[in-house]
Amino acid sequence: MSNSAVKSRAFEGWELLLDLVLLLERSRLPAIAAEVGLPEAQCHTLRLLDPDHETPMRRLVECLSCDASNVTGIVDRLEARGLIERRVATADRRVKVIALTDAGRATRRRLLERLGEPPEPIARLSAADRKTLCAILRRALRR
Amino acid sequence: MSNSAVKSRAFEGWELLLDLVLLLERSRLPAIAAEVGLPEAQCHTLRLLDPDHETPMRRLVECLSCDASNVTGIVDRLEARGLIERRVATADRRVKVIALTDAGRATRRRLLERLGEPPEPIARLSAADRKTLCAILRRALRR
DNA sequence: TATTGTTATACTCTATAACTATA
DNA sequence: TATAGTTATAGAGTATAACAATA
Numbered sequence: 001m002s003n004s005a006v007k008s009r010a011f012e013g014w015e016l017l018l019d020l021v022l023l024l025e026r027s028r029l030p031a032i033a034a035e036v037g038l039p040e041a042q043c044h045t046l047r048l049l050d051p052d053h054e055t056p057m058r059r060l061v062e063c064l065s066c067d068a069s070n071v072t073g074i075v076d077r078l079e080a081r082g083l084i085e086r087r088v089a090t091a092d093r094r095v096k097v098i099a100l101t102d103a104g105r106a107t108r109r110r111l112l113e114r115l116g117e118p119p120e121p122i123a124r125l126s127a128a129d130r131k132t133l134c135a136i137l138r139r140a141l142r143r
Numbered sequence: 144m145s146n147s148a149v150k151s152r153a154f155e156g157w158e159l160l161l162d163l164v165l166l167l168e169r170s171r172l173p174a175i176a177a178e179v180g181l182p183e184a185q186c187h188t189l190r191l192l193d194p195d196h197e198t199p200m201r202r203l204v205e206c207l208s209c210d211a212s213n214v215t216g217i218v219d220r221l222e223a224r225g226l227i228e229r230r231v232a233t234a235d236r237r238v239k240v241i242a243l244t245d246a247g248r249a250t251r252r253r254l255l256e257r258l259g260e261p262p263e264p265i266a267r268l269s270a271a272d273r274k275t276l277c278a279i280l281r282r283a284l285r286r
Numbered sequence: 287t288a289t290t291g292t293t294a295t296a297c298t299c300t301a302t303a304a305c306t307a308t309a
Numbered sequence: 310t311a312t313a314g315t316t317a318t319a320g321a322g323t324a325t326a327a328c329a330a331t332a
Binding site: 182235237 | 324332
């Protein structure tokens with residue numbers, strides 16, 4: 001399947017993690033997005049939104065690490081689906097803030113539930129392995 | 144940055160791995176693709192091709208887990224860049240096989256080199272942690 | 287009839303550049 | 310002048326459906 005012909009001099013185990021990442025990126029994430037009924041970029045954006053507070057569009061631009069013009073389009077489509085609302089910020093009238101609608105909060109919840117389910121390769125690890133993996137990743141990501 | 148509000152009942156550490164995956168998917172992989180000078184899907188395809196043997200298009204369809212019509216387009220663009228060649232298989236004349244050109248092999252090599260470099264979060268792990276991580280991932284992916 | 291790959295079409299995501307409105 | 314967001318445009322990836330060539 002994944003003919004991981006990557007040979008890392010620096011760390012031969014990274015090859016395995018890369019395989020896992022690519023597997024998730026190309027099969028699991030698209031599948032979950034399809035289930036939820038939204039394209040991946042819109043899922044990503046929905047995930048970033050705070051269900052309890054308004055989010056300035058500028059923050060989405062940073063978190064999605066893409067051009068501002070893309071965010072305009074993504075927000076347009078999420079709004080057209082009735083999942084979010086765009087409002088003008090009272091403080092600085094240049095700024096627009098995004099608020100989830102009730103439908104948006106529900107969809108977001110479904111999305112997070114599905115994302116939260118570990119994929120097959122991870123789910124089949126022993127409790128001990130999962131605990132160790134968790135500890136190592138926490139060190140890697142400094143949490 | 145990544146407001147990982149995912150709460151997995153099944154395995155709280157999966158949340159961390161998901162953060163890592165999304166981080167890589169949305170910043171590192173696009174950056175490497177830009178360096179190599181190809182869109183991500185074309186990089187993916189280049190990675191899948193065997194430098195020493197022809198690859199039937201059908202195999203690419205399976206490995207990329209997308210519709211056959213997409214592969215036609217991706218292969219078109221890789222061919223237009225002179226990185227691959229499309230040939231009719233001698234055995235079954237319906238089948239077309241893909242062969243890397245010299246330029247394609249060189250680009251693929253550069254791509255694999257960059258992909259092989261562990262990203263910051265992984266690179267800063269201790270040798271012991273990396274070894275353990277490697278062992279766990281091997282069990283997860285059954286290698 | 288079934289399979290391999292292509293074409294036509296439509297939607298989405300992406301970046302760049304030029305623009306509007308605020309500050 | 311600078312910043313937040315929009316529009317226009319163009320290239321790329323994605324799926325569906327209809328199609329040609331071959332088996």
